[in-house]
Amino acid sequence: MxxxxxxxxxxxxxxxxxxxxxxxxxxxxxxxxxxxxxxxxxxxxxxxxxxxxxxxxxxxxxxxxxxxxxxxxxxxxxxxxxxxxxxxxxxxxxxxxxxxxxxxxxxxxxxxxxxxxxxxxxxxxxxxxxxxxxxxxxxxxxxxxxxxxFRHPPPEAEIARLLRSVALFPERTHVVGCYSLGKCQRLAAMLRQAGWEAPIHLHGAHVALCRTYEALGIPLGPLRTATVAKKEDLKGAIVLAPPSAIADRWARRLAEPVVCNASGWMRVRQRAKQGGVELPLVISDxxxxxxxxxxxxxxxxxxxxxxxxxxxxxxxxxxxxxxxxxxLHLVGRGEEDEGEAPGEAAA
CATH class of the missing domain: 3.60.15.10 (Ribonuclease Z/Hydroxyacylglutathione hydrolase-like)
Known part of the structure:
Protein backbone atom coordinates (compact mmCIF):
# COMPACT_ATOMS: atom_id res chain seq x y z
CA MET A 1 0.00 0.00 0.00
CA PHE A 150 24.88 34.45 6.25
CA ARG A 151 27.82 32.17 6.90
CA HIS A 152 28.51 32.16 10.62
CA PRO A 153 32.13 32.18 11.85
CA PRO A 154 33.21 29.73 14.59
CA PRO A 155 31.53 30.93 17.81
CA GLU A 156 34.74 30.25 19.78
CA ALA A 157 36.52 32.82 17.60
CA GLU A 158 33.86 35.43 18.43
CA ILE A 159 34.22 34.75 22.18
CA ALA A 160 37.99 35.15 21.75
CA ARG A 161 37.36 38.56 20.10
CA LEU A 162 35.27 39.59 23.10
CA LEU A 163 37.95 38.54 25.57
CA ARG A 164 40.67 40.34 23.58
CA SER A 165 38.60 43.52 23.75
CA VAL A 166 38.12 43.09 27.51
CA ALA A 167 41.90 42.78 27.91
CA LEU A 168 42.45 45.82 25.69
CA PHE A 169 40.02 48.04 27.63
CA PRO A 170 40.30 46.96 31.29
CA GLU A 171 38.66 50.15 32.58
CA ARG A 172 35.51 49.71 30.53
CA THR A 173 32.49 47.43 30.98
CA HIS A 174 31.62 45.14 28.08
CA VAL A 175 27.84 44.83 27.86
CA VAL A 176 26.62 42.12 25.48
CA GLY A 177 23.10 42.20 24.08
CA CYS A 178 21.67 38.68 24.03
CA TYR A 179 18.30 37.00 24.35
CA SER A 180 17.24 35.72 27.76
CA LEU A 181 16.53 32.12 26.73
CA GLY A 182 19.40 30.21 25.16
CA LYS A 183 21.81 32.89 24.01
CA CYS A 184 22.54 34.33 27.46
CA GLN A 185 23.28 30.92 28.99
CA ARG A 186 25.28 29.78 25.97
CA LEU A 187 27.49 32.88 26.15
CA ALA A 188 28.08 32.34 29.88
CA ALA A 189 29.01 28.68 29.34
CA MET A 190 31.29 29.53 26.39
CA LEU A 191 33.04 32.23 28.40
CA ARG A 192 33.72 29.61 31.09
CA GLN A 193 35.08 27.22 28.45
CA ALA A 194 37.38 30.01 27.24
CA GLY A 195 38.81 30.47 30.73
CA TRP A 196 36.81 33.47 32.02
CA GLU A 197 36.48 32.74 35.74
CA ALA A 198 35.34 36.14 37.04
CA PRO A 199 31.67 36.72 37.91
CA ILE A 200 29.43 37.38 34.92
CA HIS A 201 26.97 40.19 35.61
CA LEU A 202 23.37 39.87 34.45
CA HIS A 203 20.58 42.28 33.68
CA GLY A 204 17.64 41.47 35.94
CA ALA A 205 15.65 40.08 33.01
CA HIS A 206 18.24 37.32 32.55
CA VAL A 207 18.51 36.08 36.12
CA ALA A 208 15.49 33.76 36.36
CA LEU A 209 16.25 31.64 33.29
CA CYS A 210 19.92 31.32 34.24
CA ARG A 211 18.74 29.89 37.57
CA THR A 212 16.42 27.53 35.68
CA TYR A 213 19.31 26.31 33.52
CA GLU A 214 21.42 25.71 36.62
CA ALA A 215 18.56 23.80 38.28
CA LEU A 216 18.43 21.64 35.14
CA GLY A 217 22.12 20.76 35.50
CA ILE A 218 23.82 23.40 33.31
CA PRO A 219 26.67 25.05 35.29
CA LEU A 220 27.23 28.73 34.49
CA GLY A 221 29.78 29.70 37.15
CA PRO A 222 29.53 32.74 39.44
CA LEU A 223 26.74 35.13 38.40
CA ARG A 224 25.92 38.58 39.79
CA THR A 225 23.07 41.01 39.22
CA ALA A 226 24.39 44.08 37.41
CA THR A 227 21.67 46.41 38.69
CA VAL A 228 22.94 46.23 42.29
CA ALA A 229 26.63 46.50 41.41
CA LYS A 230 28.58 49.75 41.76
CA LYS A 231 29.95 51.32 38.59
CA GLU A 232 33.49 50.94 39.95
CA ASP A 233 32.98 47.19 40.42
CA LEU A 234 31.90 46.79 36.80
CA LYS A 235 35.17 48.06 35.32
CA GLY A 236 36.65 45.24 33.27
CA ALA A 237 33.49 43.17 33.78
CA ILE A 238 31.25 41.39 31.27
CA VAL A 239 27.54 42.14 31.53
CA LEU A 240 24.84 40.18 29.67
CA ALA A 241 21.64 42.10 28.97
CA PRO A 242 18.63 42.08 26.63
CA PRO A 243 19.36 43.66 23.22
CA SER A 244 16.80 46.38 24.00
CA ALA A 245 18.73 47.41 27.14
CA ILE A 246 22.21 47.89 25.68
CA ALA A 247 21.36 51.18 23.95
CA ASP A 248 18.96 52.26 26.69
CA ARG A 249 19.39 54.47 29.76
CA TRP A 250 20.01 51.26 31.71
CA ALA A 251 23.48 50.95 30.16
CA ARG A 252 24.50 54.37 31.47
CA ARG A 253 25.07 52.86 34.92
CA LEU A 254 28.03 50.97 33.45
CA ALA A 255 31.64 52.15 33.29
CA GLU A 256 32.26 53.54 29.77
CA PRO A 257 30.40 50.60 28.23
CA VAL A 258 31.66 48.81 25.15
CA VAL A 259 28.35 47.93 23.53
CA CYS A 260 28.33 44.43 22.00
CA ASN A 261 25.58 42.30 20.50
CA ALA A 262 25.63 38.53 19.94
CA SER A 263 23.45 37.58 17.00
CA GLY A 264 23.58 36.12 13.51
CA TRP A 265 22.25 39.47 12.32
CA MET A 266 25.55 41.09 13.30
CA ARG A 267 26.85 39.77 9.97
CA VAL A 268 24.96 42.75 8.49
CA ARG A 269 27.08 45.80 9.35
CA GLN A 270 24.21 48.20 8.85
CA ARG A 271 22.28 46.52 11.66
CA ALA A 272 25.22 46.79 14.02
CA LYS A 273 25.72 50.44 13.12
CA GLN A 274 22.03 51.30 13.54
CA GLY A 275 22.02 49.67 16.96
CA GLY A 276 25.09 51.58 18.14
CA VAL A 277 27.01 48.33 18.50
CA GLU A 278 30.75 48.86 18.90
CA LEU A 279 31.67 45.16 18.95
CA PRO A 280 29.33 42.97 16.86
CA LEU A 281 29.62 39.27 17.70
CA VAL A 282 28.30 36.88 15.05
CA ILE A 283 27.04 34.15 17.38
CA SER A 284 23.79 32.56 16.25
CA ASP A 285 21.45 29.91 17.62
CA LEU A 328 4.12 27.09 4.71
CA HIS A 329 3.73 30.78 5.67
CA LEU A 330 3.07 30.00 9.33
CA VAL A 331 2.09 33.14 11.22
CA GLY A 332 3.76 34.31 14.40
CA ARG A 333 7.20 32.78 13.85
CA GLY A 334 10.45 34.68 14.42
CA GLU A 335 9.02 36.99 17.08
CA GLU A 336 11.55 36.09 19.76
CA ASP A 337 15.23 35.15 19.77
CA GLU A 338 17.03 36.09 16.51
CA GLY A 339 13.94 35.83 14.36
CA GLU A 340 13.41 38.84 12.17
CA ALA A 341 10.91 41.38 13.45
CA PRO A 342 7.87 41.83 11.19
CA GLY A 343 8.49 44.27 8.36
CA GLU A 344 12.27 44.29 8.69
CA ALA A 345 14.50 43.55 5.72
CA ALA A 346 17.13 40.87 6.21
CA ALA A 347 19.89 42.70 4.45
Missing part, protein backbone atom coordinates in the same frame (compact mmCIF):
# COMPACT_ATOMS: atom_id res chain seq x y z
CA UNK A 2 1.33 3.45 -0.91
CA UNK A 3 2.09 5.67 2.08
CA UNK A 4 -0.17 8.75 2.24
CA UNK A 5 1.61 11.97 1.32
CA UNK A 6 2.22 14.08 4.46
CA UNK A 7 0.25 17.03 3.05
CA UNK A 8 -2.89 14.85 3.31
CA UNK A 9 -2.54 14.47 7.09
CA UNK A 10 -0.30 17.32 8.31
CA UNK A 11 -2.23 20.53 7.68
CA UNK A 12 -1.52 24.25 8.02
CA UNK A 13 -4.36 25.84 10.02
CA UNK A 14 -4.87 29.30 11.58
CA UNK A 15 -3.63 27.79 14.87
CA UNK A 16 -0.54 26.25 13.25
CA UNK A 17 0.59 22.85 12.02
CA UNK A 18 -2.04 20.19 12.80
CA UNK A 19 -1.56 16.41 12.69
CA UNK A 20 -5.07 15.22 11.80
CA UNK A 21 -4.82 11.51 12.62
CA UNK A 22 -2.98 12.26 15.89
CA UNK A 23 -5.32 15.09 16.86
CA UNK A 24 -2.54 17.43 18.03
CA UNK A 25 -0.84 20.66 16.97
CA UNK A 26 2.91 21.32 16.78
CA UNK A 27 3.94 24.70 18.26
CA UNK A 28 0.42 26.17 17.91
CA UNK A 29 0.06 29.95 17.93
CA UNK A 30 -3.11 29.91 20.05
CA UNK A 31 -4.42 27.83 22.94
CA UNK A 32 -5.46 24.33 21.83
CA UNK A 33 -6.48 21.04 23.44
CA UNK A 34 -3.33 19.07 22.58
CA UNK A 35 0.06 20.63 21.74
CA UNK A 36 3.53 19.26 21.07
CA UNK A 37 6.09 22.00 21.78
CA UNK A 38 9.55 22.01 20.16
CA UNK A 39 11.19 24.51 22.55
CA UNK A 40 10.55 27.30 25.01
CA UNK A 41 10.79 30.49 22.90
CA UNK A 42 7.51 32.39 22.97
CA UNK A 43 6.89 32.20 19.22
CA UNK A 44 6.73 28.40 19.61
CA UNK A 45 5.54 27.94 23.21
CA UNK A 46 2.29 29.75 24.00
CA UNK A 47 0.28 29.61 27.24
CA UNK A 48 -3.15 28.11 27.79
CA UNK A 49 -3.00 24.65 26.18
CA UNK A 50 -4.94 21.85 27.89
CA UNK A 51 -2.36 19.11 27.24
CA UNK A 52 1.31 19.74 26.45
CA UNK A 53 3.96 17.25 25.32
CA UNK A 54 7.63 18.31 25.24
CA UNK A 55 11.02 17.47 26.73
CA UNK A 56 11.27 17.81 30.51
CA UNK A 57 13.62 20.78 30.04
CA UNK A 58 11.18 22.61 27.75
CA UNK A 59 8.33 22.01 30.20
CA UNK A 60 10.48 23.45 33.02
CA UNK A 61 11.41 26.48 30.92
CA UNK A 62 7.76 27.06 29.94
CA UNK A 63 6.69 26.92 33.59
CA UNK A 64 9.48 29.32 34.58
CA UNK A 65 8.48 31.82 31.91
CA UNK A 66 4.68 31.54 32.06
CA UNK A 67 4.05 30.57 35.66
CA UNK A 68 2.72 27.33 37.05
CA UNK A 69 -0.52 26.22 35.42
CA UNK A 70 -0.21 28.39 32.31
CA UNK A 71 2.23 26.07 30.54
CA UNK A 72 -0.39 23.35 30.06
CA UNK A 73 -3.11 22.07 32.36
CA UNK A 74 -1.49 18.65 32.03
CA UNK A 75 2.10 18.12 30.94
CA UNK A 76 3.83 15.03 29.57
CA UNK A 77 7.61 14.84 29.28
CA UNK A 78 9.15 12.75 26.50
CA UNK A 79 12.84 11.79 26.45
CA UNK A 80 14.87 12.02 23.25
CA UNK A 81 14.40 8.80 21.26
CA UNK A 82 11.47 7.56 23.36
CA UNK A 83 8.51 6.64 21.11
CA UNK A 84 4.84 7.25 21.71
CA UNK A 85 1.75 6.06 19.84
CA UNK A 86 -0.82 8.83 19.48
CA UNK A 87 -3.95 7.53 17.75
CA UNK A 88 -1.82 5.45 15.40
CA UNK A 89 0.78 8.17 14.79
CA UNK A 90 4.26 7.19 15.98
CA UNK A 91 5.89 10.22 17.63
CA UNK A 92 9.40 10.74 18.97
CA UNK A 93 11.78 13.63 19.64
CA UNK A 94 15.34 14.26 18.46
CA UNK A 95 17.69 17.05 19.69
CA UNK A 96 17.52 20.28 17.66
CA UNK A 97 20.58 21.98 19.20
CA UNK A 98 18.80 25.36 19.39
CA UNK A 99 18.44 25.88 23.16
CA UNK A 100 18.24 23.63 26.22
CA UNK A 101 15.50 21.03 25.68
CA UNK A 102 14.84 22.01 22.06
CA UNK A 103 13.56 19.11 19.98
CA UNK A 104 12.70 18.06 16.47
CA UNK A 105 9.25 16.47 16.39
CA UNK A 106 9.36 13.24 14.38
CA UNK A 107 6.11 11.71 13.11
CA UNK A 108 5.35 8.50 11.21
CA UNK A 109 1.91 7.52 9.96
CA UNK A 110 1.13 4.62 7.66
CA UNK A 111 4.70 4.50 6.38
CA UNK A 112 5.17 8.26 5.78
CA UNK A 113 7.69 10.08 7.97
CA UNK A 114 7.87 13.81 8.71
CA UNK A 115 10.39 15.70 10.85
CA UNK A 116 9.33 19.12 12.14
CA UNK A 117 12.65 20.62 13.18
CA UNK A 118 11.43 23.75 14.99
CA UNK A 119 14.42 26.11 15.23
CA UNK A 120 17.85 24.49 15.10
CA UNK A 121 21.57 25.07 14.85
CA UNK A 122 24.46 22.81 13.88
CA UNK A 123 27.30 24.33 15.98
CA UNK A 124 28.35 22.79 19.32
CA UNK A 125 26.71 24.35 22.37
CA UNK A 126 27.69 23.45 25.96
CA UNK A 127 24.12 24.17 27.09
CA UNK A 128 22.11 22.09 24.57
CA UNK A 129 22.19 18.59 23.09
CA UNK A 130 23.52 18.69 19.52
CA UNK A 131 21.29 18.40 16.44
CA UNK A 132 20.74 14.82 15.23
CA UNK A 133 19.66 14.33 11.58
CA UNK A 134 16.65 12.03 11.18
CA UNK A 135 15.98 10.61 7.67
CA UNK A 136 12.45 11.42 6.51
CA UNK A 137 10.09 11.93 3.56
CA UNK A 138 9.34 15.57 4.43
CA UNK A 139 11.60 17.84 6.47
CA UNK A 140 10.05 20.99 7.95
CA UNK A 141 12.68 23.69 8.41
CA UNK A 142 13.11 27.31 9.43
CA UNK A 143 14.94 29.73 7.13
CA UNK A 144 15.95 32.57 9.46
CA UNK A 145 19.40 32.97 7.87
CA UNK A 146 18.66 31.51 4.45
CA UNK A 147 20.72 33.87 2.33
CA UNK A 148 24.28 33.20 1.08
CA UNK A 149 25.55 36.29 2.97
CA UNK A 286 20.18 29.20 14.10
CA UNK A 287 21.66 27.31 11.16
CA UNK A 288 23.38 29.46 8.54
CA UNK A 289 22.98 29.20 4.75
CA UNK A 290 25.43 26.34 4.24
CA UNK A 291 24.08 24.43 7.25
CA UNK A 292 20.48 24.71 6.08
CA UNK A 293 21.41 23.21 2.72
CA UNK A 294 23.65 20.53 4.26
CA UNK A 295 20.91 19.51 6.69
CA UNK A 296 18.38 19.12 3.87
CA UNK A 297 20.84 16.79 2.13
CA UNK A 298 21.59 14.84 5.33
CA UNK A 299 17.98 14.00 6.16
CA UNK A 300 17.54 12.70 2.58
CA UNK A 301 14.07 14.20 2.28
CA UNK A 302 12.81 14.60 -1.31
CA UNK A 303 10.60 17.43 -0.04
CA UNK A 304 11.28 20.32 2.37
CA UNK A 305 8.65 22.59 3.87
CA UNK A 306 9.81 26.03 5.05
CA UNK A 307 8.01 27.62 8.01
CA UNK A 308 9.46 31.15 8.23
CA UNK A 309 12.40 33.31 7.22
CA UNK A 310 13.88 33.68 3.74
CA UNK A 311 11.69 31.01 2.14
CA UNK A 312 12.16 32.01 -1.51
CA UNK A 313 15.96 31.86 -1.51
CA UNK A 314 16.05 28.50 0.28
CA UNK A 315 13.35 26.92 -1.90
CA UNK A 316 15.18 28.07 -5.04
CA UNK A 317 18.50 26.63 -3.82
CA UNK A 318 16.85 23.34 -2.83
CA UNK A 319 15.21 23.08 -6.24
CA UNK A 320 18.64 23.31 -7.87
CA UNK A 321 19.59 20.26 -5.79
CA UNK A 322 16.55 18.25 -6.87
CA UNK A 323 14.63 18.82 -3.62
CA UNK A 324 11.06 20.09 -3.84
CA UNK A 325 10.42 23.08 -1.57
CA UNK A 326 7.17 24.48 -0.20
CA UNK A 327 6.57 27.64 1.84
Missing amino acids: TAPHPETWLKVTPAGLFCEPGGFFIDPTRAVDRAVISHGHSDHARPGHAHVLATAETLAIMSARMGEGRAGVSQQALRFGETLDVNGVRLWLRPAGHVLGSAQVCLEWRGARVVVSGDYKRRPDPTAAGFEPEPCDVFVTEATFALPV HADWDELLATAEEVQAPEVWVTHGREDALIHALGQRGIRGRA
